[in-house]
Amino acid sequence: MNEIMQEGLRAELSLSNAPSAVDAPPVYKSTTVPFEKGNAQNGTVEHSPDARDTGSPLINSEDTMELRAFSNLPSREPVDIQFKDVTYSVNVGFRKGKKEILHKVNGKFPGGQLIAIMGPSGAGKSTLLDVLSGYKKSNVNGAVYVNGRIRNLASFRKMTCYITQDDHLQVLLTVLENMRIAADFKLGPNYPVQEKDARIEDILTVLGLYEHQFTLAGRLSGGQKKRLSIALELISNPTIMFLDEPTTGLDSFSCTQVVDLLKTLASQGRTIICTIHQPSAKLFAEFDQVYVLSLGECLYQGSTGNLVPYLHSIDLPCPKYHNPADYIIELACGEHGDDKIQHMVNGMGNGECLDWFGDPSKVLKLETLRMKYPIQRPTKENTILQATNHWNQLKTLLRRGIIRGKRDTTLTHLRIGVNIIVAAMLGFLFIEGGNEGSRVLDNYNLMFANLMHHSMTTMMLTVLTFPTEMAILRKEHFNRYYSLKSYYASVTLLDIPMVSFCCLIYTVIVYFLSYQPPEFFRFSMFFTISLLVAFVAQSIGLMVGAWFNVVNGTFIAPVSSIPMMMFAGFGVTLRDLPPYLKWGSYISYLRYGLEGYVGAIYGANRETLVCEAKPYCHFKYPKRFLQEISMEGDQFWTDVYALCINMLLFRIFAYVLLKAKLRAVR
Numbered sequence: 107m108n109e110i111m112q113e114g115l116r117a118e119l120s121l122s123n124a125p126s127a128v129d130a131p132p133v134y135k136s137t138t139v140p141f142e143k144g145n146a147q148n149g150t151v152e153h154s155p156d157a158r159d160t161g162s163p164l165i166n167s168e169d170t171m172e173l174r175a176f177s178n179l180p181s182r183e184p185v186d187i188q189f190k191d192v193t194y195s196v197n198v199g200f201r202k203g204k205k206e207i208l209h210k211v212n213g214k215f216p217g218g219q220l221i222a223i224m225g226p227s228g229a230g231k232s233t234l235l236d237v238l239s240g241y242k243k244s245n246v247n248g249a250v251y252v253n254g255r256i257r258n259l260a261s262f263r264k265m266t267c268y269i270t271q272d273d274h275l276q277v278l279l280t281v282l283e284n285m286r287i288a289a290d291f292k293l294g295p296n297y298p299v300q301e302k303d304a305r306i307e308d309i310l311t312v313l314g315l316y317e318h319q320f321t322l323a324g325r326l327s328g329g330q331k332k333r334l335s336i337a338l339e340l341i342s343n344p345t346i347m348f349l350d351e352p353t354t355g356l357d358s359f360s361c362t363q364v365v366d367l368l369k370t371l372a373s374q375g376r377t378i379i380c381t382i383h384q385p386s387a388k389l390f391a392e393f394d395q396v397y398v399l400s401l402g403e404c405l406y407q408g409s410t411g412n413l414v415p416y417l418h419s420i421d422l423p424c425p426k427y428h429n430p431a432d433y434i435i436e437l438a439c440g441e442h443g444d445d446k447i448q449h450m451v452n453g454m455g456n457g458e459c460l461d462w463f464g465d466p467s468k469v470l471k472l473e474t475l476r477m478k479y480p481i482q483r484p485t486k487e488n489t490i491l492q493a494t495n496h497w498n499q500l501k502t503l504l505r506r507g508i509i510r511g512k513r514d515t516t517l518t519h520l521r522i523g524v525n526i527i528v529a530a531m532l533g534f535l536f537i538e539g540g541n542e543g544s545r546v547l548d549n550y551n552l553m554f555a556n557l558m559h560h561s562m563t564t565m566m567l568t569v570l571t572f573p574t575e576m577a578i579l580r581k582e583h584f585n586r587y588y589s590l591k592s593y594y595a596s597v598t599l600l601d602i603p604m605v606s607f608c609c610l611i612y613t614v615i616v617y618f619l620s621y622q623p624p625e626f627f628r629f630s631m632f633f634t635i636s637l638l639v640a641f642v643a644q645s646i647g648l649m650v651g652a653w654f655n656v657v658n659g660t661f662i663a664p665v666s667s668i669p670m671m672m673f674a675g676f677g678v679t680l681r682d683l684p685p686y687l688k689w690g691s692y693i694s695y696l697r698y699g700l701e702g703y704v705g706a707i708y709g710a711n712r713e714t715l716v717c718e719a720k721p722y723c724h725f726k727y728p729k730r731f732l733q734e735i736s737m738e739g740d741q742f743w744t745d746v747y748a749l750c751i752n753m754l755l756f757r758i759f760a761y762v763l764l765k766a767k768l769r770a771v772r
C-alpha cells in the first residue's frame with residue numbers, strides 16, 4: 107500500500123449521516139472505522155464450521171486500525187435494495203426465440219455494506235448487476251425494491267453510479283482535469299470553486315492519486331485507472347455504487363487497495379455492490395456479504411463469515427484450509443457434481459432465504475422499511491436526470507473537447523498535412539486547368555477529385571473515431587454526466603473549426619495552383635461548396651459511426667458513397683441518366699457539390715477562356731461546356747440549400763440512430 111493510501115487509511119475522521127443532496131454541507135463526527143486485516147494471509151483460511159457470524163468484524167479488534175473517511179463527502183443514509191423473482195432474457199436472433207439468463211432470482215442487499223456478486227464465468231453476475239442498477243431495462247421481469255418501495259428508476263439513478271469493468275477514461279486529460287470536468291458536470295457552475303477543489307483534493311488523497319494529479323489518465327497503471335474511475339463517480343457522492351469486476355486485471359496489492367477503499371465507502375452508509383470472479387481468502391473476508399450465482403440462479407446469499415457454516419448445514423462442508431470462495435465457485439461450476447448446484451439453489455430458495463445474514467437487524471421487512479423511510483415529495487430538481495442544465499453540460503463538453511483536441515496533436519497535424527499534400531498534388535497535376543479552354547474537361551475532373559477528397563477524408567475520420575467514443579458516451583450518459591442532446595451538440599460544434607481550417611488551406615492551394623479565376627466571389631463559392639460537402643460527408647460518417655462498429659463502418663461508408671458518385675452526373679450526365687434512375691440524382695449530395703463547383707467556376711457569366719495550349723478549343727465558351735454536361739451554371743444557391751438540407755437530415759438521422767443505439771444496449 108503506498109504511503110498516501112496508508113496515510114489515508116490511518117487517519118481518523120468519519121462523518122455522521124447527512125442530508126442526501128449532493129451539495130449538502132458535510133457534518134462531521136468523530137468515529138473510527140475498523141479495518142479487518144483478514145485471517146487468511148496465504149490464500150488459505152482455517153475455519154470453524156459451527157461459528158456463525160454475528161455481524162461483528164471477522165477479525166479480533168486487536169488488529170484494527172483506523173481508516174480515514176472522506177472529510178468532504180457527507181455520509182449517506184443507507185439504502186436497502188431487495189429484488190424478487192427477477193428474470194432476464196435476451197433475444198438470441200431472428201426466429202430463434204429468447205434465452206433466459208436470470209431465472210427468478212431473489213435477494214437482499216442491505217445498505218451500508220460491501221457486497222460481492224460471485225460465480226463462475228457466464229453465471230450472470232454482470233447481468234444481475236446491470237438489471238439491479240437499471241442499466242438493463244428491457245426483457246426484465248420481477249420487482250426491485252428500494253427502501254421497501256418499488257424502484258423508481260429515475261430517482262434511483264440519481265443516487266447510484268455504475269463503474270464499468272473497462273475504465274473508459276479520458277486518456278488525454280490529466281487526473282486533475284478529469285476530476286474537474288466530472289465536478290463541473292456533477293456539481294455544476296454554482297457550486298463554490300473552493301469546495302469543489304477541496305472535495306477533489308480529498309478524494310484524490312484518500313484514493314492515493316493526489317501525487318499523480320498531473321499525470322495523463324492514459325499513462326496511469328491499471329490499479330490507478332480503476333481508482334480514478336471510482337474517484338470520478340465519488341464526486342457526486344452516490345449512495346449506491348455498482349462496480350463490474352473492479353479487481354479484474356489488477357495485482358493482489360492493487361486489488362487489496364481497491365477493496366479496502368470500497369469497504370471504507372460502505373462503512374459510511376453507501377451500498378457497494380460489485381461482481382468479482384474468484385477472490386483470495388483475504389480479499390473474500392473483506393466483503394460484508396456475498397451473493398453467489400450459478401447459471402442464473404442463487405446458490406448462497408449471506409455474510410461471508412456464514413458461508414462455511416451454511417455449507418456445513420447442507421452437508422457440503424468446506425474442506426479445512428480451503429478458501430471458501432474457491433470452494434463455492436467449484437460447487438457453482440459443477441466440479442463436485444451438478445446435483446449439488448440444484449441442492450444449493452433449493453436450500454437458498456433461489457435467494458429467498460435470509461437466514462445467513464451476519465447482522466439480523468439489517469434484514470428488515472419491506473413494510474418495516476416503508477415505515478422507516480417515508481415517501482419524499484418530488485422537488486423541481488428531481489424531474490431532471492442530469493445534475494446540471496444543458497448549457498453547463500455543453501460548455502463543459504466543449505471545454506473537454508478543446509483540451510483533447512490540443513493534446514491530440516498527431517491527428518491534428520495529420521489532418522492538416524494530408525490536406526496540404528493532396529491539394530498540392532492535385533494543384534500541380536491540373537496546373538492551369540482553371541483558365542485554359544483546352545483543359546476544361548481536366549478541370550471538371552479536378553472538381554470531382556475535390557469532392558472525393560472532402561467527402562472521404564471527413565467521412566472516414568468520423569467513421570473511425572466516433573465508435574471509439576461510444577463506450578465513454580454510454581458510461582457517462584448512464585451516470586448522468588450529460589444528456590445526449592448536449593453531447594451531440596458538442597460533437598457537432600467541436601469539429602467545425604478544424605474542418606473549416608482544413609478546407610480553407612486545401613481550397614487556397616488547389617484554387618490558385620490550378621489557375622482558377624482570381625475573383626473573390628468565385629473563390630468564396632468554391633470554398634462554400636467544399637465546406638458544405640465536407641459537413642454532409644461528416645454527417646454521413648456520424649450516422650454510420652453511431653450504428654456500426656469500426657470494421658463494419660469502414661466497409662459501409664465508402665460502399666454507400668458509390669451510388670452517390672454514380673448519380674452525381676459526372677460519368678453519365680444528368681441528361682443521360684435513365685428516367686427510372688433520375689430520382690437518384692436528387693438524393694446525391696455529390697451532384698449538388700459538382701453542380702455548385704461548376705457554377706462557381708463556369709457560371710455567373712464567366713468570360714471566354716484563353717486558348718493558348720492548342721489551336722482548337724472546343725470549350726472556349728463556358729456556356730458550351732455547361733450545355734455539354736447538362737448543367738445550368740446558375741443554380742449555386744439551389745445547390746447550397748440542397749447541401750444544407752442534406753446535412754440537416756443526415757445529422758438528425760444520426761442523432762436518432764445514436765439514441766436508438768443507446769436504448770438498444772439497455
Ligand SMILES: Nc1ncnc2c1ncn2[C@@H]1O[C@H](COP(=O)(O)OP(=O)(O)OP(=O)(O)O)[C@@H](O)[C@H]1O
Pocket residue numbers: 196197198205207225226227228229230231232233234383
Ligand atoms: N445478448 C446476449 N445474447 C446471448 N447470450 C447472452 C447475451 N448476453 C449475455 N448472454 C449470456 O448470458 C450469460 C451470463 O452473462 P454475464 O455476462 O452476465 O456472465 P458473467 O457471470 O458476468 O460472466 P463473466 O464473469 O465471464 O463476465 C452468459 O452465458 C452469456 O453468454
